[in-house]
Amino acid sequence: MNEVKEKIDTLTKERAWLEIRLDNLENNINEIKKLISKDTKIMAVVKANAYGHGIVEISKKLFSLGIRDFAVATLEEAITLRENNIKGNILILGYTNITNIKYILKYDLIQTIVDYEYANKISKLRLNTKIKAHIKINTGMNRLGENYKNISKIKEIFNMDNINILGTYTHLCVSDSLKREDVTFTQNQINNFYNLIDNLKKSGYNPGKIHLQSSYGLLNYPGLVCDYVRTGIIMYGIHSQKNMKTKININLKPVLSLKARITSIKTIEANETVGYGRKYKSPSIKKIASVGVGYADGYPRNLSGKDPVIQIKESYAKIIGRICMDQLMIDVSNIENIKEEDAITLVGNTPLISIEELASMSGTITNELLSRMGSRLKRIIK
Numbered sequence: 001m002n003e004v005k006e007k008i009d010t011l012t013k014e015r016a017w018l019e020i021r022l023d024n025l026e027n028n029i030n031e032i033k034k035l036i037s038k039d040t041k042i043m044a045v046v047k048a049n050a051y052g053h054g055i056v057e058i059s060k061k062l063f064s065l066g067i068r069d070f071a072v073a074t075l076e077e078a079i080t081l082r083e084n085n086i087k088g089n090i091l092i093l094g095y096t097n098i099t100n101i102k103y104i105l106k107y108d109l110i111q112t113i114v115d116y117e118y119a120n121k122i123s124k125l126r127l128n129t130k131i132k133a134h135i136k137i138n139t140g141m142n143r144l145g146e147n148y149k150n151i152s153k154i155k156e157i158f159n160m161d162n163i164n165i166l167g168t169y170t171h172l173c174v175s176d177s178l179k180r181e182d183v184t185f186t187q188n189q190i191n192n193f194y195n196l197i198d199n200l201k202k203s204g205y206n207p208g209k210i211h212l213q214s215s216y217g218l219l220n221y222p223g224l225v226c227d228y229v230r231t232g233i234i235m236y237g238i239h240s241q242k243n244m245k246t247k248i249n250i251n252l253k254p255v256l257s258l259k260a261r262i263t264s265i266k267t268i269e270a271n272e273t274v275g276y277g278r279k280y281k282s283p284s285i286k287k288i289a290s291v292g293v294g295y296a297d298g299y300p301r302n303l304s305g306k307d308p309v310i311q312i313k314e315s316y317a318k319i320i321g322r323i324c325m326d327q328l329m330i331d332v333s334n335i336e337n338i339k340e341e342d343a344i345t346l347v348g349n350t351p352l353i354s355i356e357e358l359a360s361m362s363g364t365i366t367n368e369l370l371s372r373m374g375s376r377l378k379r380i381i382k
């Protein structure tokens with residue numbers, strides 16, 4: 001038997017696993033490309049283990065699709081990419097401790113200048129070479145970035161030692177909303193950013209590559225002239241929330257599914273309870289099954305009691321009782337021909353088990369559920 005197949009067979013005997021469809025990732029990249037001009041490139045946001053999809057596998061596939069620009073949140077994520085031979089540009093979107101700036105050089109990374117004070121500290125280090133950097137401009141998110149109004153401070157950063165400015169960017173904070181006041185706010189962010197860029201250029205400073213849109217910046221404010229779009233969530237084929245309205249619609253295909261196996265099947269009498277806290281009580285005789293996946297695998301515990309469903313073959317079954325750390329129980333009374341070791345799908349491509357649906361029930365966004373998905377699960381790449 002061929003080695004790859006043997007490996008996959010072994011992996012699929014796990015109690016639970018993630019399936020990653022790289023063909024869907026390719027579809028999503030092609031869809032995003034249709035929205036951007038030929039002068040704009042995709043900067044693939046692969047932070048948080050590529051939103052739970054597996055940073056190395058996802059980045060390798062993206063590289064094979066021609067992506068040469070990656071964004072991560074932390075130095076450690078950037079080093080992971082380099083240690084796995086990912087070439088190209090890697091921008092760290094977050095803060096890197098000043099004592100670790102040497103690794104920006106060692107691994108040929110690009111650091112975000114989070115504000116004027118941060119740049120000042122870097123300029124005082126003893127380095128042999130300048131570090132590559134993009135300046136972050138705060139236009140209203142008030143997280144990282146030097147305020148767009150502090151033009152003279154921003155210009156000073158360009159003249160500082162140790163820093164080679166290759167880009168300038170900002171981040172939009174309500175670009176996912178089409179409410180009038182939110183659109184006005186975003187439009188102001190956009191205008192203030194471009195005015196700053198003009199000012200810099202007119203004064204002889206080179207802002208380098210400019211970028212401001214993440215997924216919803218792209219879908220709601222298409223056509224902005226810039227060098228990159230920093231796409232995260234839509235690259236993985238899903239929306240941040242269920243029923244998102246966007247100015248532009250694209251044909252996204254989810255990349256990730258969560259699957260697990262039935263480990264035990266039993267019949268319980270009427271009025272028996274299931275699981276911790278005895279939260280589920282059977283109204284009648286029931287056939288129930290235990291499944292080898294729980295909240296420690298990323299399936300949210302607060303869905304307990306909200307009647308989330310899972311798919312088993314062509315049918316759906318409800319999760320009953322409290323979701324445990326490593327297991328959960330389902331009501332399979334109406335499903336015939338199931339047996340131990342049968343696989344079920346907890347997160348997949350049909351609406352009832354979409355990550356958007358689960359995020360909605362769980363009171364959060366898909367980004368959170370995905371990024372916490374599967375820290376102890378194997379990923380099967382399809």
Ligand SMILES: *Cc1c(COP(=O)(O)O)cnc(C)c1O
Binds near residue numbers: 093214234
């Ligand atoms: C996470 C992040 C992104 C990607 O956001 P999505 O909404 O997932 O596309 C882009 N830019 C910055 C600065 C981020 O932190």
